[in-house]
Amino acid sequence: MSRGRTQEAVFRVLMLLSLAVVTVSLVGIVAVVLVKGAPALSVEMLTRTPTAGYYMGGGGGILNAIVGSLLLAVSATVLAFFFSIAVATYLQPEFSSSRPANAVRTVLDLLWGIPSIVYGVICFVIMAFVGIGTSLLAGIAALTLLEIPIMTRVMDESMSTVIPELKVSAHVLGSNPAETAVNVVWKQAGPGILSAVLLAFGRGIGDAASILFTAGFTDFIPRSLLDSAAALPTMIFFLSTSPMPEVRGRAYAAAFVLLVLVLVVSVVSRLLTKRLSRYVVK
């Protein structure tokens, strides 16, 4: 009997240790970013693009990356939204029987698992084939591909949990599946749909691999879809290993901005979903 108790005590310690390791490392990351990034932040950093001597330690800031990131992520999220809501609605039993729905879900699962760099590579190849080099357009395309499986999955889950009786009541009142979908299902699943969008946005804005080859990098704010675009993740990727401390400082600032953005989106998403769920019929 005492052997059992020592075993339990040992494992309790191991479990607490493991949990400590997890929490400390994850919190540590946030701490490092905040500690290193905060001193590098300044109004100039956030509102100006790099000047000519930037990489040698000259002036300027990361505005190119901030704007680029927003352009890329917002556009991709909007585009992905249209695809995702359509596919997620398709997956509901009113629009597809179980065999095609399961097939599509499997494909989505597989797409979800594809590393983002592959999306970047694919878009790069296609764009090169079409004659467009690194560009905002290519970056948006890659990010859209990345976001669609993530968004669709969460939307699908939300829509699936809409109480069937609601759909039946709408049907009984004479509404056809399309109208039911738009007026009832989408509203009921609203919080879930919102959280899907924010989740995908958070993922998209933080991704570097997909835009590495596609969006390229530039010191300027892109003026057209065919211009290259800098983004916060790529900026961090390229600048973290610079020999110049001032340049590295910008990487930290970019990391700070990016992390804050991602965390805020995540927290807001949770709060909003909870808030809006009050209006949902259970």
Next chain:
Amino acid sequence: MNPQIITRDLNVWIGKHHILKDVNVSAPRRKITVIMGPSGCGKTTLLKCFNRLIDLTESVKISGKVIVDGEDIFTPGVDVIAIRKKMGLLSQKPYPLPMSIYNNVAYGLRIHGTRDRSTLDDKVKHYLEAVGLWEEVNHRLKEPATALSIGQQQRLCLARGLAVEPEVILCDEPTSALDPVAAKKIEGLLVKLKADYTIILVTHVLRQAKKIADNVNFIYFGEIVEQGPAEGFFAHPRERLTQEYLYGDVGY
């Protein structure tokens, strides 16, 4: 006569809800004591107090005493494992452990230290026979317990509980998930087991209580309304509430 279990002014709160109010029951040895009442009025909670499974419930507060064989089982520092070993549990729905039929019965034996294979074999056979399952399963002991029918699973759970040699068997509406044939088997087993074990049976099935009870406690929304020997209870219920319940007007 020395009852095996006595509760004294037992009160249980779960969160803000006062589930059990000044409950005083006693369960004599080797008899079937029935606790009956409408659904949701604290019967399961009361049962959980006897084997201290109530400890697992969130935000629970208990006052009063539960005295088993002369000792209050809620005294701090008491050996909860030993108490639970003394109390066998048969739940409403059978919950076989995720292992083979053999291992389900052997589970309790193993955790209390029995390792010898032949001892385990003997005991498993013995308890499966005791619940009338041996003939049905002896050739497939290695199969997962979930392969059995629900009635068989319930008997398996009984065997599992008996294997640790308890003194009391706590039954929480053990036949409510079963068909009448399986239910009858369980009722028959309980009557047979009465000879060696004290049985506390929670039920809301009047027919069942009338058939096998020795003593009855009628609980209504956490309070004991009436209690006493079965014959008198069913033949001449004193309280109005009891009468209404027995004749179908109230609760269930």
Next chain:
Amino acid sequence: MPTSTEKAPPPFRHAKAVLFRRALQLAAFVVCAFLFVVVAVLTYKAAFLLRHESLPDILFSSEWNPMRGRFGFFPIILGSIYVTGLAMLLAVPVSILSSIYIAEYVRGYGKHVLKSFIDVLAGIPSVVYGMCAILVLVPWVRDGVAPLFGVSSTGFCVFSAALVLAVMVFPIIISVCVDVFQAVPQETREASLAVGATKWQTTKLVVLRAALPGVFSAVLLGLGRAFGETIAVAMLVGNLPRVPRSLFDAGATLPSIIASTYGEMMSVPRYDSAMMLLALILILVVLLFNYLARLIKRNFEKTQLGEGA
């Protein structure tokens, strides 16, 4: 009740419904097509290289000389195995132990807080992980850990990449495992406790046992993620297409080498073809892991639903 005169139904209502349905089907079709497009493009581009060399030659050769058109994938495949393997070795026990603690030993509100905490942190971009590791881990490995083992290291090595990868994988495994543990019915635990088992015995012998397939699928999911992780690994592993001589030696993984050759690809012939082949192998492996994880999860759900019924 007065009968209302029937207003003419809104125009095109039926047509709109049909259009709606068609649009949904189209979207679903297009999205599915994406998968095939991805595989097709990669295969097409990789085929170019395969016309000049045989697949086994590429996979097992260690010679990496793009200028001469020699692409030996072996060191890269080995690098992937080392980095992913070490990362999982570190991540799995820690994640499972943490999950057990969160699911079984934390009461009430704390569970929800911890889970949300881990979910939020799962959203931290991999560049940020990479950057922090460069700041903190690399110097530590270079100056502290490697010398302990008598090896000199730049800090950009298999060990560093694996360590960071492990941290990135924690939230994935923990999140799924906690859900799986919570799905085990409370009554099953009670059944075990009722015969006098301790909480630990119940957790070890019953809960874990019931949740095993789910745990397995969580690990596979983590494995797929780890294998495919690009950016953080690219920032830490050194990106040398050479078999690492020790844990503290630089190496490369499939995704990291693709990421790090950005820019060089276009100038050397067959280089992009080699990259596509790497990408193809990469997604096939990752897809395999994810598919297995999915199969196990579905099987598990079927048996769990069958059990408590």
